[in-house]
Amino acid sequence: MTNMIQPGAIDCDIHPNVPSVAALLPYMEDHWREQVIVRGIDELASIAYPNNSPLTCRADWRPADGSLPASNLAQVRAQALDPFGTSVAIANCLYGVQLLFSEDMAAAYARAVNKWMAAEWLDREPRLRASIIVAPQNPELAVEEIERCAGDKRFVQVLLLVSGDLPLGKRQMWPIYAAAQRHGLAVGIHAGSNYHNPPTAVGWPSYYTEDYVSQAQAFQSQLTSLIAEGVFNKFPDLKMVFLESGFTWLPAHLWRLTKFWRGLRMEIPWVDRAPADIVRTNVRFSLQPVDGPPDRDSLLRIFDHLQSDELILFSTDYPHWQFDGSAAIPDGLPADLVRKMTHDNPRATYARLLETVA
Amino acid sequence: MNVQVRETPLVQATSKIAIADGDIHPARFKASEFDPWLDQKWRDRIALFGTRQRQPWQTGPAYPKGQPNASRRDAVPPEGGKQGSSLAFMQQQHLDPNNVALGILNPLGSGQGIQDVDLSVALCHATNEWQIAKWTGQDKRLKASVVVAYEDPIASAAEIRRYADNPDFVQVLLLSRTSEPLGSRKYWPIYEAAAEVGMPVGIHAFGYGGNPMTPAGFPSYYIEEMVGHSQAQQSLLASLVVEGVFARFPTLKMVMIEGGSAWAPALMWRLDAAWKRLKAETPHLTRLPSDYIRDHIWWTTQPMEEPEPRSHLADAIGWTGWDKFIFATDYPHWDYDDPATSLPLKISEAQRHDYFIGNAKRVYRGV
Numbered sequence: 001m002t003n004m005i006q007p008g009a010i011d012c013d014i015h016p017n018v019p020s021v022a023a024l025l026p027y028m029e030d031h032w033r034e035q036v037i038v039r040g041i042d043e044l045a046s047i048a049y050p051n052n053s054p055l056t057c058r059a060d061w062r063p064a065d066g067s068l069p070a071s072n073l074a075q076v077r078a079q080a081l082d083p084f085g086t087s088v089a090i091a092n093c094l095y096g097v098q099l100l101f102s103e104d105m106a107a108a109y110a111r112a113v114n115k116w117m118a119a120e121w122l123d124r125e126p127r128l129r130a131s132i133i134v135a136p137q138n139p140e141l142a143v144e145e146i147e148r149c150a151g152d153k154r155f156v157q158v159l160l161l162v163s164g165d166l167p168l169g170k171r172q173m174w175p176i177y178a179a180a181q182r183h184g185l186a187v188g189i190h191a192g193s194n195y196h197n198p199p200t201a202v203g204w205p206s207y208y209t210e211d212y213v214s215q216a217q218a219f220q221s222q223l224t225s226l227i228a229e230g231v232f233n234k235f236p237d238l239k240m241v242f243l244e245s246g247f248t249w250l251p252a253h254l255w256r257l258t259k260f261w262r263g264l265r266m267e268i269p270w271v272d273r274a275p276a277d278i279v280r281t282n283v284r285f286s287l288q289p290v291d292g293p294p295d296r297d298s299l300l301r302i303f304d305h306l307q308s309d310e311l312i313l314f315s316t317d318y319p320h321w322q323f324d325g326s327a328a329i330p331d332g333l334p335a336d337l338v339r340k341m342t343h344d345n346p347r348a349t350y351a352r353l354l355e356t357v358a
Numbered sequence: 359m360n361v362q363v364r365e366t367p368l369v370q371a372t373s374k375i376a377i378a379d380g381d382i383h384p385a386r387f388k389a390s391e392f393d394p395w396l397d398q399k400w401r402d403r404i405a406l407f408g409t410r411q412r413q414p415w416q417t418g419p420a421y422p423k424g425q426p427n428a429s430r431r432d433a434v435p436p437e438g439g440k441q442g443s444s445l446a447f448m449q450q451q452h453l454d455p456n457n458v459a460l461g462i463l464n465p466l467g468s469g470q471g472i473q474d475v476d477l478s479v480a481l482c483h484a485t486n487e488w489q490i491a492k493w494t495g496q497d498k499r500l501k502a503s504v505v506v507a508y509e510d511p512i513a514s515a516a517e518i519r520r521y522a523d524n525p526d527f528v529q530v531l532l533l534s535r536t537s538e539p540l541g542s543r544k545y546w547p548i549y550e551a552a553a554e555v556g557m558p559v560g561i562h563a564f565g566y567g568g569n570p571m572t573p574a575g576f577p578s579y580y581i582e583e584m585v586g587h588s589q590a591q592q593s594l595l596a597s598l599v600v601e602g603v604f605a606r607f608p609t610l611k612m613v614m615i616e617g618g619s620a621w622a623p624a625l626m627w628r629l630d631a632a633w634k635r636l637k638a639e640t641p642h643l644t645r646l647p648s649d650y651i652r653d654h655i656w657w658t659t660q661p662m663e664e665p666e667p668r669s670h671l672a673d674a675i676g677w678t679g680w681d682k683f684i685f686a687t688d689y690p691h692w693d694y695d696d697p698a699t700s701l702p703l704k705i706s707e708a709q710r711h712d713y714f715i716g717n718a719k720r721v722y723r724g725v
Binding site: 053054055162163164165166167168169170193197198199200201202203204205206207208209210212213214216217218220221222224225228229246248249251252253255256257258259260261263264265266267268289290291292293294298301304305321 | 424534535536537538539540541542567569570571572573574575576577578579580581582584585586588589590592593594596597600601618620621623624625627628629630631632633635636637638639640661663664665670671673674677692693
């Protein structure tokens with residue numbers, strides 16, 4: 001049987017797509033619109049999700065007309081919102097803004113994507129919320145964009161990619177976290193790289209399969225960085241959400257991190273709580289991809305290893321192909337856990353979901 | 359962990375059974391110990407230009423360690439020298455009291471990963487001859503690893519075949535952080551030779567391949583490097599499987615050394631899930647990624663993960679397979695695991711035997 005999702009679920013990770021750069025042009029300043037046109041700048045389509053890869057879009061969600069998946073509202077309503085009884089879905093747009101090498105161009109694209117998101121999606125569909133796209137290439141410019149968008153309460157989160165130029169715990173990044181905490185925004189960290197560094201710690205793999213699998217290792221490294229550098233000591237109210245990260249790796253990672261923290265905490269004396277405690281207060285994980293064991297009992301053991309029913313937030317990862325049919329939640333999870341994932345945990349994570357947005 | 363001095367061992371029984379130690383680090387008493395096997399030109403090269411690696415320092419590791427030489431403070435031999443540089447003291451402090459019946463030597467800091475590849479080849483060969491002269495020739499409990507200059511796989515394959523018939527060598531040693539992921543076609547001559555001579559390929563954490571230690575650049579702290587070895591190990595294992603090393607070399611065995619192991623189940627689940635979606639890309643794989651891992655990969659145990667409650671550890675070991683673990687101490691390094699305390703689980707005698715020595719005997723040739 002498939003787990004019944006009670007009406008009103010909050011889907012914390014869907015991916016509306018920019019249909020083409022032409023759609024962004026009306027939202028760009030004159031200078032940048034001219035740059036795009038005169039220079040013939042291509043679509044910012046990241047190699048993290050090759051357009052025709054099976055994982056990039058579930059086959060039955062692929063538009064028959066060959067247009068980009070999830071690039072128009074009617075489709076998103078019919079495929080992502082209505083079938084799951086979703087009350088709110090958080091749109092994480094994966095246009096390749098963070099991949100650019102020019103800080104100014106990245107910031108310009110970020111502004112355009114956010115304006116496009118507000119006008120084309122949020123204004124037209126009250127069930128949608130969105131993440132603020134920023135240019136982490138320059139944290140000052142990122143903070144400017146957060147400040148520009150923060151008044152719009154439909155933006156509930158700041159979005160970063162898991163693999164950029166720097167480990168995310170580094171102090172250069174902290175102005176972004178300060179701005180997010182100041183405005184009650186979560187910081188979402190999504191799978192994907194800017195590909196300025198090799199996508200694994202041992203270099204560039206040959207196959208896309210390795211690239212996608214290695215995203216989980218990137219998340220592990222970033223969790224270590226965020227904890228070791230003391231981000232959550234400095235920003236105790238900040239919630240960080242790992243998106244499309246998988247989570248079955250988390251218990252084993254915390255065991256290892258905790259063991260070395262016991263042995264080496266003299267190096268990072270400001271980390272005065274066990275890593276697992278820090279995760280429980282400050283870090284959350286989206287459900288899909290589950291990357292779970294093949295049997296139900298082992299999956300329940302993993303939830304036992306997590307030692308909390310508050311860490312996982314429901315997500316479909318639409319339109320990425322992580323499950324078939326409406327089986328967005330693995331079979332056999334207890335109803336109260338499902339309820340927490342779909343309703344309670346997202347509300348406890350995203351402060352802005354509790355605010356009225358007229 | 360720092361060693362605590364106790365009046366009596368915590369668990370008498372486990373300290374008495376014969377054990378294997380899959381990760382012992384022998385050191386040189388002084389650098390000139392390699393000289394008998396190094397041509398003068400290499401000694402001159404080292405004297406003039408040092409042993410440059412893909413990291414910033416002339417000497418010492420990229421990240422300062424937590425302890426001198428990353429080793430136990432009580433492991434300095436009475437005659438002086440680095441920890442692990444005295445066979446007599448290793449016997450007295452570790453091999454005898456822990457009843458180590460089979461100790462696998464994994465020399466680090468020898469010559470692997472040095473940018474001057476010819477020098478790397480020469481130093482690796484010297485390391486191998488030194489292992490016979492100083493260690494395996496003196497104590498039959500000890501077995502050597504063929505240390506190879508893996509960035510020159512052709513030379514590495516020749517070095518492996520050189521020791522094909524020498525029973526003192528039971529493993530080929532690579533480091534984890536190479537210039538390319540270890541599944542890359544570049545390294546396949548190493549695997550071909552290892553499969554041919556019947557030695558498992560051990561992959562030990564560390565090495566300087568020149569890639570940032572995370573996909574988002576270099577982290578700040580030694581603790582991040584240490585925790586990060588398990589991420590490097592996961593990525594290289596995914597590479598080995600997906601690029602088709604085990605499909606091409608069906609008899610090849612590999613041992614993951616000091617990179618942790620509790621991550622293995624989640625990696626297998628993720629690999630299987632991704633491969634089911636993406637297998638059009640890798641038609642050379644005819645089985646689930648997890649099947650290749652179950653058939654070809656073993657793990658050394660140190661540093662043993664320590665979940666609370668400890669019963670969670672039994673889940674992780676069970677998902678990977680009790681037949682896949684090779685006990686290891688990492689002697690004389692600071693994060694040494696004591697055989698008396700490292701596996702605080704109620705398990706059967708058969709499981710305990712396999713874990714402490716039985717599995718090792720099935721992996722390493724002729725032991």
